[in-house]
Amino acid sequence: METVEFQSFVFMFTVYGGIVIGILYDIYRVLKGSGRRGRFITSIWDILFLAAALLVVLWALFSSNYGDVRAYVFIGFIVGFFLYDKILSKIAIALFLFIKRNVVFFFKTTNNILMLPFKFLFNLLWHPLSRLWQFIIHKRIRISKLKKLPGVIMRDSRKYYKLIIRKNRK
Template sequence: MTLNVQFLTLWMMFVSGLGLGVLFDGIRVLAGQLRVPRWTQPVTDLLYWILATVLIFRILYWSNQGQVRLFVFLGLLIGIVLYFTAISRPVVRFMLFCINVVKALYRFLVKTVQMVIIKPIIALFRFFILFLGFLATVAIFLYKFVLQCLYPFWKLLAWLTRPLWRPLLKHVRIPRWLTDIGFWFARIWAWLRRWF
């Protein structure tokens, strides 16, 4: 192994130590912000160490064909110690700032969607229901008015044509289903008149 490869490996392990610190703080901050239950912490730690091991060995294999030497652990240790002594707090603050920005953007988007899309649709729906109610009220009023106006003429017409249709009723049998429909129509009409 040449000196250049050794320095490259030392540098990559140093950067990997910094990366492991960032990954550890990221998982810790996300778990705190998402209020993850405490019983998931061992599972999270196990997943962290599996991911860290895979990443370290992939980087080690890329830098020196996977040869494990003392300076590999030295580089990792220096990176981790430097991260947790000097860089951890600013990184955690930056992560919290980013999470707060994402939360603010999410709240802004939710309020924008409510103001621009949902509330106008609800208002249009309410207006449509009120308009239909108004039209139904006007239609029922006009229907009653026309019935009241035509009622004397209907009575007169029924009285004038009574000699024609009265003998026919003796020979006509109304089917049962037709009387049932008439009964239900009369009940619906009575209900409508009670409400409108």
């Protein structure tokens, strides 16, 4: 038989587990974002959140009462989640959004700095290479017209052969 002191310890531990699940849920919401995602990506995010929540539940159960499941354990998780949701959720979401924006800004800035020499080289080479390409295309069109010239001459000579022969006989 469990003592009231042990049961209250387990209850508080599961309340703590519910708070951790609430934090995970807010992180999940911030990372998932409000934009439209495909069904597959949404399913992956959902599975990751459920796996993390399951790990928290198992950790709380096995750390506090050796995995013994009682009604007050479920009540503790629910109370912890709702306390977190009503008291700290808005502050935590603002904090997570701030962190997400700063991390995205850091990586974009780092990417722009690292890509700067490549952009400079690209812009330096683009104008001459585009002119060269236009020159090649222009010459290619001329060459293709010149390649067709013998065929045109042969076709026209066949066409006017009889006319030329008749005029020469007269």
